[in-house]
Amino acid sequence: MPWKRVVLSVALATLAFVSLGAEARAAGTLKDTSTGAYAEIVEHHVKVVLADGFARTEVTQVFENPSALPMDAVYEFPVPPDAALSEMKIELEDRTLNGQVVPRETAESIYQSEKASGNQAGLATKDGHQNFRFSIANIPAASQATMTFVYYEPLAVDESVGRYLYPLQDGGTSSAPWTGNQSVSGTFSFELELKSTMPIESVTMPGENPTVTELGYGHYQVSLQESPSNLEQDLVLEYRFPSDLPKRMDVFTHRPASGGPGIFMLVLTPGLDLPAATGGTDWVFILDTSGSMESKMETLRNSVQSALQRLSEGDRFRIIAFSSQVQELTNGFLDATPANIAAASSQVQALVDGGSTNLYDALQTGLSGVDSDRITSTVLVTDAETNTGMVDPVAFDSLLKKSDVRVYGLLLSNNANWPLMEIVTEASGGFYSPVSNEDDIAGQVQRAFNKATHEALHDVQLAVTGSSVTDTTEFRANKIYQGQQLVVFGRYTQPENALIEVNAKVKGTPHSFAQQFGLPDVNADNAELEQLWALDMVHALEKKNMLGLLSDDNAKAQITELGVNHQLVTDHTAMIVVDEATLEKYGVEQSGQSSGGGLGESPGGGSSSGSGTSSGSGTSSGSSYDDSDYAGAIDPGQLALWALLLLSLGLMDARRRRKEGA
Amino acid sequence: MNTFRHGWPATLLRRGPVITLALAAAAVAAGASRELLLSRGAVLDGDLWRLATGHFVHFGHAHAVGDILGFIGWAAIIEAISRRLLVTTVSLAALGVSVGVLALCPEVQVYGGLSAIDVALATTLLCVLASSRWVRELPGGRVFIGAIAAAHLFKAAYEVLVGHAILAPDLGAGVKLLPAAHLVGALCGVAAWWAVQRGGGVRRITLPPLGGGSTGGKPSTSRSMTGSA
Secondary structure (H helix, E strand, C coil), rough: CCHHHHHHHHHHHHHHHHHHHHCCCCEEEEEECCCCCCCCEEEEEEEEECCCEEEEEEEEEEEEECCCCEEEEEEEEECCCCCCCEEEECCCCCEEEHHHHHHHHHHHHHHHHHHHHHCCCCEEEEEECCEEEEEEEECCEEEEEEEEEEEEEECCCCCCEEEEECCCCCCCCCCCCCCCCCEEEEEEEEEEEEEEECCCCCECCCCCHHHHHHEEEEEEEEEECCEECCCCCCEEEECCCCCCCCCCCEEEEEEEECCCCCCEEEEEEEECCEEECCCEEEEEEEEEEEHHHHHHHHHHHHHHHHHHCCCCCCEEEEECCCCCCEEECCCEEEEEHHHHHHHHHHHHHHCCCCCCCCHHHHHHHHHHHCCCEEEEEEEECCCCCCCCCCCCCHHHHEEEEHCCEEEEEEECCCCCCHHHHHHHHHHHCCEEEEEECCCCHHHHHHHHHHHHHHEEEEEEEEEECCCEEEEEECCCCCCCCCCCCEEEEEECCCCCCEEEEEEEEEEEEEEEEEEEEEEEECCCCCCCCCHHHHHHHHHHHHHHHHCCCCCCCHHHHHHHHHHHHHCCCCCCCCEEEEEEHHHHCCCCCCCCCCCCCCCCCCCCCCCCCCCCCCCCCCCCCCCCCCEEEECCCHHHHHHHHHHHHHHHHHHHHHHHHHHHCC | CCCCHHHHHHHHHCCCCHHHHHHHHHHHCCCCCCCCCCCCHCCCCHCCCCCHHHHCCCCCHHHHHHHHHHHHHHHHHHHHHCHHHHHHHHHHHHHHHHHHHHCCCCCCCCCEHHHHHHHHHHHHHHHHHCCHHHHHHCCCCCHHHHHHHHHHHHHHHHHHHHCCCCCCCCCCCCECCCCCHHHHHHHHHHHHHHHHHCCCCCCCCCCCCCCCCCCCCCCCCCCCCCCCC
């Protein structure tokens, strides 16, 4: 009977839909773009080196195309904030393809052309703040392909805790939802080498049971192996330094023997024990309960629960939940009494996800009704994937600057919109912390809370000066919080002693710090600094573009130039992965730029020069890049000249009148 | 001595520099608001008001103090001479400098500050002084004004050539001086002076002496601008 087939079809479709919705989304999935079939992940190996200040992650995956036809496949990987994808290699049965970064349109054109011709090719692109997307065309039938890629990211220590995350959970916020086979049929391995110039007290991986071997002073090896494995959960590694870390500054440099500009990276550890803020605080909790938070609701509930428990007598709180609409759970501010906290906790536990994300309206509500006599802090828990109402970053920037409320963001999910959160928190003088489901949630919340409940260094002015120093990190936020570590990049063209100067205040009392540091003529180590510096510049340009301070065309031109010159995959550049002959065919010059000594090699360890220093810091200095602000200025000489002119005219006039009178 | 009873100082005191103070207050109110800065990207995206508002935004205390003090000084004098001249100079310079910066300085993405308008006002005042009978009749008056104008022009041209200001105040981290804006401002000042004269159907704005007297002592206003041989 036809109706039976209809009912059966509907039932099967419903079942498929339900099971699809219930499936945990994960990164590391490879699927055939034409058939929707999934390639099998045979091996997945991760090799990480954490040197002082930055991490190098090399990922090797072996895929098998089980079908009898060539396969085109797409692999997505969440982008860690500030990560620079720098190398990619695809090994097929009979050939090896290497990556070359070119303008994105060029890369896509070459890839499509090669794909249409039936040739093997790869393409790596970056989709905004969300994913690296790797496309591989024409994986031969019934064969294996090995893809290897390397990315770098800067590391900063917060409250004496360093944190590295290997992202595997997809936030479920991709505009093009994808699911697939995230299991590894063969071996999954994770090997991490930690090299620190500072002593380390402990190394842990929450939720995992790794093998941790101490190889020497500050030198650890962490191994994890599973067979088979599911790539569903993030891997988080935390390493703890002694809590009484001294004030110090580590300097990493790279300048090739062939000459040209050198790069330096300063890692500043203020090591300040800032006093706790006194007096009661008003806390506004703004909680994202939109559909994109589906897999993170538990983390959200735990985060808020943990924060509420930390409120003190004299504090007040208010809780606002939002998705498409804004809903206030408390009727205005409540005193932080045990009864009120318990009642509010129950309401938070009952929150369910659904709807879109109207972050702007939620912030607008949260920033209203503030008592100007009390200090108000806002804790925003979201994936910041705002998609309803006002979405313009400029409007967020403007909204936050109008109010005297600091916003502290707990940013859930790996592909959350951290650039927007950065704008929101920076405009308010706050900060944001990324939080993974696999993190020590309570620890993360505690660290964020400590910052909010302690005095901050304010009015921070930082300058790095040297006769040949240029292009230093732009630092617009003027505060440094308890436990915060700062990373500053810059370039130089000749060996010299440069100077870093920091001027700041704590509760109005000036704190200053100045220290010289050496920039060597040649240092072959730390070649990856070149790309990290370039990424820092790209980040600054993207932020200016988001804030409407840089036109799209101009931003694209500058980012493309940086991306191609420094072999970085950005929104406007992409990595085409083909053989040398194909590159020649399309007239693409090979840059020869390669950081960290190429795939399969570890970076040359960090050469640091730790040193005791005084109080905290911030950053910035004049940049020779086009992202500076420009102004005219009336100097005192001009004003003096005109005062003299008018005075002279007056005297001349008076003299003439006297003569006329006489 | 009736210096402050007649002439433009008297006008300044009697009528009050209303427009000058209103514009200066606007600059103080604008503070360092980035939403009002002249931004190439934002202007291309349609925020045309930034062509005017960018001049009223400053990057820091030191930057604002010099620019606003200079503005009050020059604008108040010009307002006393002629409000029409003041409005024309400020309007023309605001738009002219913004368009000039965007057109001539492709490396500039963000610009702010009143200084280019200050330079325009100073140049306008120089033109008024140089062309006034009163200054011409002062012994050595024209030479003196000519020397000041030459120094003014030399400074602007030199700064454009070397790419930085001779006496640069500290504008804060990440902010660079743009001498070219001053040069454009000076040209706008000359143009404003010329336009007001032409628009008024007169050949020359008359500047009464500090104390009135030789040219009648009547305070100059836009209505009282008269031609002089």
